[in-house]
Amino acid sequence: MTDIPIVEAFDLCRRDAERGQVLLQPASFSLHDGDRVAVTGPSGSGKSVLLRALALLDPLDAGRIEWHGKPVSRITMTHYRRNIAYIRQRPAVLEGTVEDNLRYPYTLHAYRDVRFDRERARSFAERAGRGDDFLDKSASELSGGEAQITALIRVLQLAPEVLLLDEPTASLDPESSHAIEALVKTWLDSADARRASVWVSHDPAQAARVSDRHLTMRAGVLDEVTRPAAPPGPQDNQREDTR
Incomplete structure (x- = not known):
C-alpha cells in the first residue's frame, strides 16, 4: 500500500438545490490501494449522495x-471517471445480447484506445x-441478477482502479448476490493493478463480508466505525474459568 491514496476527499458537501437541505455534511475520506470499504446507514442518510460525489x-x-x-481538473475529469467507476442498484441494459452490452463502452470516445476482449469477458x-x-444470451431474457452481472462485467473489463458499488445486490436473490460478491472479490484480489472498493449495503452480514473498513452515515454525516475486538476463543474462556 502506498502512502498516497488513490482517492482523497476533503470536506465534500452536497445540498438539495430546490429545498436547500444539506444532503452530505462536510465529509473527508481517503481510499488507498487494497481498501475494501463498506458504508451502511438508514435509507435517505446520504450513502448514494456520497458515492455519486x-x-x-x-x-x-x-x-x-x-x-x-x-x-481533479476539467482536463483529467474524463480519465478520473474512467477509473473511479460507479455501479448503481438497477443498471440500464441495452437491447441485443450480453456481448452487445459489453461491447458498447468501446464505441465511446473515452475508450477509443482499448478493444473488446471476448475471452476476458467470458472469464x-x-x-x-x-x-x-452467457455472452450470447438476449438482454431481454436476463434476470435481475444477470443484468447486474452484465453491468458489472461491462465496468470491470475496462480496468478501473476503484469500484463504487451502490447497493448492487439489493432485491437480488441470494445466489445472484453471492455471484456479484464473488466477482468483485476476484477482481480485487488480482495483484496486477491498484484496486479498491466502496460498497453501500443495508445488510450488516454482507457489509462484513465485503469490507475491512466500515463507515456509517446518518443524516448526511459520515463516520468510521472501529471494528469490535474478536470474541475470546475457547482457550481464553478456559483461562477465565480457572482464575
Missing part, C-alpha cells in the same frame, strides 16, 4: 477531490458462475 457525477457545493495526490462471466453461452 466521490464519482464526481453530481456537482459539489463545497470541498475537493484529489486523485493520486493531485486535484469474468465464468467467475460469476455463468456458462460459456
Whole structure:
C-alpha cells in the first residue's frame, strides 16, 4: 500500500438545490490501494449522495477531490471517471445480447484506445458462475441478477482502479448476490493493478463480508466505525474459568 491514496476527499458537501437541505455534511475520506470499504446507514442518510460525489457525477457545493495526490481538473475529469467507476442498484441494459452490452463502452470516445476482449469477458462471466453461452444470451431474457452481472462485467473489463458499488445486490436473490460478491472479490484480489472498493449495503452480514473498513452515515454525516475486538476463543474462556 502506498502512502498516497488513490482517492482523497476533503470536506465534500452536497445540498438539495430546490429545498436547500444539506444532503452530505462536510465529509473527508481517503481510499488507498487494497481498501475494501463498506458504508451502511438508514435509507435517505446520504450513502448514494456520497458515492455519486466521490464519482464526481453530481456537482459539489463545497470541498475537493484529489486523485493520486493531485486535484481533479476539467482536463483529467474524463480519465478520473474512467477509473473511479460507479455501479448503481438497477443498471440500464441495452437491447441485443450480453456481448452487445459489453461491447458498447468501446464505441465511446473515452475508450477509443482499448478493444473488446471476448475471452476476458467470458472469464469474468465464468467467475460469476455463468456458462460459456452467457455472452450470447438476449438482454431481454436476463434476470435481475444477470443484468447486474452484465453491468458489472461491462465496468470491470475496462480496468478501473476503484469500484463504487451502490447497493448492487439489493432485491437480488441470494445466489445472484453471492455471484456479484464473488466477482468483485476476484477482481480485487488480482495483484496486477491498484484496486479498491466502496460498497453501500443495508445488510450488516454482507457489509462484513465485503469490507475491512466500515463507515456509517446518518443524516448526511459520515463516520468510521472501529471494528469490535474478536470474541475470546475457547482457550481464553478456559483461562477465565480457572482464575
